[in-house]
Amino acid sequence: MDSKTIALVSLGCAKNAVDLQVMAGNLVKQGWTLSPDPDRADVVIVNTCSFIESAREEAEAEILRAIELKKRGNYGKVVVTGCYPQRYPELKGAFPGVDEWNGVPKDWIEPKIPALRLTGKAFAYLKIAEGCAHRCAYCAIPLIRGKYRSRPMRSILKEARALVESGCRELNIVAQDPMLWNENGKKLPDLLKTIDRIKGDFWVRVLYSYPSEISEDFLVWMLTSPHAVRYIDVPLQHTVPEVLVKMNRKAAIDDSLTAAEFLRDVVPGITLRTTIMTGFPGETEARFRVMMSDLRRMQFDHLGAFAYSPEKGTKGAKLAGRPSRAVAEKREKEVMGLAKEIWKMRSKRLVGQTFRALVVAPGVARMESQAPDVDGVTYLTAEGAMPQAGEFVDVKIAKVKGFDFIGEVMSGHERRERHEP
Numbered sequence: 001m002d003s004k005t006i007a008l009v010s011l012g013c014a015k016n017a018v019d020l021q022v023m024a025g026n027l028v029k030q031g032w033t034l035s036p037d038p039d040r041a042d043v044v045i046v047n048t049c050s051f052i053e054s055a056r057e058e059a060e061a062e063i064l065r066a067i068e069l070k071k072r073g074n075y076g077k078v079v080v081t082g083c084y085p086q087r088y089p090e091l092k093g094a095f096p097g098v099d100e101w102n103g104v105p106k107d108w109i110e111p112k113i114p115a116l117r118l119t120g121k122a123f124a125y126l127k128i129a130e131g132c133a134h135r136c137a138y139c140a141i142p143l144i145r146g147k148y149r150s151r152p153m154r155s156i157l158k159e160a161r162a163l164v165e166s167g168c169r170e171l172n173i174v175a176q177d178p179m180l181w182n183e184n185g186k187k188l189p190d191l192l193k194t195i196d197r198i199k200g201d202f203w204v205r206v207l208y209s210y211p212s213e214i215s216e217d218f219l220v221w222m223l224t225s226p227h228a229v230r231y232i233d234v235p236l237q238h239t240v241p242e243v244l245v246k247m248n249r250k251a252a253i254d255d256s257l258t259a260a261e262f263l264r265d266v267v268p269g270i271t272l273r274t275t276i277m278t279g280f281p282g283e284t285e286a287r288f289r290v291m292m293s294d295l296r297r298m299q300f301d302h303l304g305a306f307a308y309s310p311e312k313g314t315k316g317a318k319l320a321g322r323p324s325r326a327v328a329e330k331r332e333k334e335v336m337g338l339a340k341e342i343w344k345m346r347s348k349r350l351v352g353q354t355f356r357a358l359v360v361a362p363g364v365a366r367m368e369s370q371a372p373d374v375d376g377v378t379y380l381t382a383e384g385a386m387p388q389a390g391e392f393v394d395v396k397i398a399k400v401k402g403f404d405f406i407g408e409v410m411s412g413h414e415r416r417e418r419h420e421p
Contacts, residue, residue, distance in 0.1 A: 012051065019104065067096070079102065126172065246280065275303075279328020305339070354395065378395055395407035
């Protein structure tokens, strides 16, 4: 008898994708198979996001698309999971044709080892916590995901070891705020040092950090670990104290203004990413100009932006002084214009230099300075055979192409001293 098939639709952030990966992987262990055709299966799982308005619109569109395919006979059942049904449990009736409407798991679901990996052979996301301890005025994540809960170290290490043994060469540590991981007094640097004991040649990249929670112990680990990637994604959201206070990020004011300079002084060659929110209540034209000046000074290697979307149930939705949507979007575009300007200047400095890179797909690699999904990639050229996914190579950067690079794979005798991006 043929096994039943599942199709997957993954929306939202990497942390959300991990939930789907664990869910689907455990189903595969129970005898299900992934459908070779994503538009045809016994069951489709639509794993949703509802962080901001655009995410909700995308979720609704994918749910309706799945229902339509079910009507045509392509799917037997439609299962909707994740943040959207968690936040709106009452809306199942708005989508006739949906068979199951499940929110986010209340407790950590242990992946069955060896776990399913949707990212491919070379890298994986390793989720170390659920929920959020911050109460930023604009954010609905605590309403959806609940309080911060650290995943047990034993569980994390079991998965990390299995990933490395299966050929994974980059562990991307994710959580709403990895810096807050804690188990009986042990903190994130203790966890990372334990991961370092796993035998193998692999990278460890810690993604996302509240500006004021980057500890000295974490930076020491980054400087001394044989696996640490010198890269930090530190979403500032804003730089103007008056706006940060309204955002309920008062504790991060000083660090938001000094993080870039401090981290570059302490960790030579570090790559920095940040995200900025435009149009939050209290952001006047003058304050926006101050933020733009700060961003020019800070020179983040990677800079993203999005226009504020007032979220029901959050403090920010009730605040006065919010710029119009048109103004917020105009400012978002201006920030992204600055991002391109900074990138153009900083990226050309790397041309002619040689860096270590991880091959993630045929002809495609990422350097330490390129995080998965959010940054660009490095397209490879080679005189001989193209290296396989999961291999580390030395790449000499030949050209910048948009937000990507084109680089030549260096043969053994051609390798030079590597530089840090």
